[in-house]
Amino acid sequence: MTGTILFDPLLPWPVLAVLAVVVAGGVLLAVMRGLNGWALRGAAGLVILAALSGPAFQEEDRAPLSDIVILAEDQSASQRLRDRPDQTASAADAIEASLSAREGTEVRRITVPDGDEDTGTRLMTALSDALAEEPRARIAGLIAISDGQVHDADLPFDLPAPMHLLLTGKETDWDRRLLVKNAPAFAIIGEPVTLTLRIEDSGAAPVDNGTAPLDISVDGAEPQRFNVRIGEDIDLPVTLPHGGRNVIQFTVPEAEGELTDRNNTALxxxxxxxxxxxxxxxxxxxxxxxxxxxxLLKSDSSVDLVHFTILRPPEKQDGVPVGELSLIAFPTRELFLEKIDDFDLIIFDRYKRRGILPSLYLDNVARYIRDGGAVLVAAGPDFASADSLYRSPLGAVMPAEPSARVLEEAYRPTVSEIGNRHPVTTEMPGAGDWGRWLRQVDVAARDDSVVVMEGVDNRPLLILERVEEGRVALLASDHAWLWNRGYEGGGPQLELLRRLAHWMMKEPELEEEALTAIATGQSMRIQRRTLSDSVPPVTVTDPNGTTTELTLNEVAPGQFETRFDGPEIGLYRLENGEQSAVIGLGPAAPKEFEATIATADILEERVESTRGGVLRIEEGTPRIRTVREGRPAAGRGWIGITPRGAYETQDVRQMALLPPWLVLLMAAGLITGAWLREGRR
Structure with a gap:
């Protein structure tokens, strides 16, 4: 029960101030004129001013409220190392029991899990959320049980009471970790790219010879081991072996006594x-x-084109002296013997044998294909003649054989049934509404080739074939240029050429038989592309060697997909028939394991600003004391909370100190007394 005096003025305070000045002026004038009743008149004015200010006596019936202490348990990944879970649980139970035994004290126990999307420990965020749900006037203390590795320590908000940090772990803990300081997302095939690595020891690390083993594995192959210096940056040149995704795994074997090996691997x-x-x-x-x-080729800035057109074959005899010709001699030996392996793609456009390229050179082109090269033949009428390239050493690697017929009639190119599954021709823009071509060379496709486009009477038009390590494509018409000229609406000649070139360059996105996976956090989308109507289940092997079989669902012709949620971060191996792939799930270095040694450095400023303290749990659970606000709230073996004295008002009663009838009597009496005194004089 408490009582206070309140004022509820009938007039604004500025008006009351003016009236007070008027009353004081009147009293002063009466004094100057020697009137005996000035004191009574001044008293009457004060009574009226007091009545206008509305004084009242308020009595409250208050019920005291308990103090609240927030107890936060860090249960992030780094808190699950060694004996930290037991330390955290036992310390939290002891602190909660000690606080609950205190009269008028409540405990709000919260947990701090791993942050979403590898954002680390969000301790201050959890405390901010907890404070938002409680009256700040009742908060007597905040106690965090953590390893101190907090990733939101700079979150801007005020702490209304002392904050204490109880550190888990031990002073003898040490850990070794692998850092990748420089890793580009893209690199040029065949050119070295430099990765910067570093192996660091933290905590009470043992003294050794200063080196550690490092295993390097590419695409899940057998790792190679190197010994590297600890605590020094290592510049590692890496040359990518193929296009598309290259997965490189670096691993430092677990050392005896280190805290964890979860940060010893980087993908x-x-x-x-x-x-x-x-x-x-x-x-x-x-x-x-x-x-x-x-x-078309020059329009692509990523293409270096060397183009030769044979304008004057050797058999042409027109009497013009060679010295007066402005033509460039065809450097056949240089191109087809010395520098042929420098080219990624060779295109023969309506080429026929006329003695310019001897059989030796064409035989070298066939060797170039078998060794991994790519050749596209755009066939004209000469491909069906006796001078055809098929009648040369290149015939052995051609995907189709000419029948010596040339069909001179209009037709509309179409995608074959298997072409609807092949990435070169699947989902081509405007399919079914292309302009017509007017000529086609009749060819018979080989058994091991793939016909992806058809022409007159469903005859093979675009044929693809793999020849050992290389690839060959045959376009059995020289009228593809009609599409580029917009004849009858034209067609996607540029897109077709781009896809053909990328398929022959073995780009992963154009492989007709491929197993790939796209990672999103801890989940992956597995994709299988094939020319077959069905595929077997895919086998997923996780980092621990556990295998899982998943059924693939057809989402488009020749495309099958499924999803898989990885149980942990690491390298996963995928197998489906003869196809295999590797993919890494999770970040290259999980944030929770970037630093694992318990430390107070990160939260030290926040703790000191509230006059709290940092104590190690391994030294014993601290005692709880009561301290006044503004005093040091921690010491050796103890931490303090600040009672807030909060209360709840249950009843309020008010009584006017100057009721109207009393004001009337007092004012009238004082004025009358002043008048009588002045009249007697």
Whole structure:
């Protein structure tokens, strides 16, 4: 029960101040004139002013409220190392029991899990959320049980009471970790890229010879081991072996006594890209589509094009002296013997045998294909003649054999049934509404080749074939340029050429038989592309060696997919028939394991600003004391809470100190007394 005097003025305070000045002036004037009743008149004015200020006596019936102490348990991944879970649980239970035994004290026990999307320990966020649910006037203390590795310590909000940090772990803990300081997302195939690594020891690390073993594995292959210096940056040159995703795993074997090996492995995924596509275009003779091929290739800034058009074959005899010709001699030996392996793609556009390229050179082109090269043949009428390239050493690697017939009739190119599954021709823009072509060379496809486009009477038009390590494509028509000219609406000649080139360059996104996976956090989307109608289940092997079989569902012709949630961070192996792939789930270095040694440095400023303290649990559970606000709240073996004295008002009663009838009597009496005194004089 408490009582206070309140004022509820009938007039604004500025008006009351003016009236007070008037009353004081009147009293002063009466004094100056020697009137005997000035004191009584002044008293009457004070009574009236007091009545206008509305004084009242308020009595409250208050019920005291208990103090609240927030107890936060850090249960993030780094808190699950060694005996830290037992330390945290036992200390939290002891602190809660001690606080609950105190009269008028409540405990709010909260847990702090791992942050979403690898954001680490969000301790201050959890405390802020807990404070938002409680009256700040009742908060007597905040106690955090953690290893101190907090990743939101700079969160801006005020702490209304002392904050204490009880550190888990031991002073003898030490840990070794692998850091990848520089890892690009893309790199050029065949050119070295430098990765910067570092092995660091933290905590009470033992003294050794200063080196540690490092295992390096590419795409899940057998690792190679190297000994590297501890505490020094290591510049490691890496050359990507293929295009697409390259998964490189670095591992430092677990050392005896270290805290954890979860930060001893780093997964780096680098996409291999080609710097430039080097193309050799050989046109057998000038024709309407020759410049179209050249313009299409030159329009791509990533293509380095070398183009030769044979304008004057050796058998041409017109009497013009060689010295007066402005033509460039065809450097056949240099291109087809010395520098042929420098090209990524060779295109023969309506080329026929005329003695310019001897059989030795063409045989070298066949060798180039078998060793991994790529050749595209755009066939004209000469491909069906006796001078055809098929009648040369290249015939052994051609995907189709000409029948010596040339079909001179209009037709609309279509995608074959298997072409609807092949990535070169699947989902081509405007399929079914392309302009017509007017000529086609009749060919018979080989058994091991794939016909992805058809022409007259469903005859093979675009045929693809793998030849040992290389690839060959045959376009059985020289009228593709009609699409580029917009004849009858045209067609996607540029897109078709781009896909053909990328397929022949073995780009992963154009492989017709491929198993890939796309990672999103701890989840992956597994994709299987095939020319078959069905595929077997895919087998997923997690970092611990546990296998899981998943059924793939067809989402489009030749495309099958499924999803898989990985149980942990690490390297996963995928197998489906003859196809295999590797993928890393999770970040290269999980934030929770970037630093694992318990420390007070991160939260020290926040704790000191509230006059709290930092104590190690291994030294014993601290005692709880009561301290006054503003005093040091921690000492050796103890921590303090600040009672807040909060209360709840249950009843309020008010009584006017100057009721109207009393004011009337007092004012009238004082004024009358002043008048009588002045009149007697």
């Amino acid at each position: 780096i995924q680098i996409n291999g890209v080609r710097d430039r596509l080097r193309v050799l275009l050989v046109s057998g003779e000038p024709h309407a589509g020759g410049r179209t091929w050249r313009n």
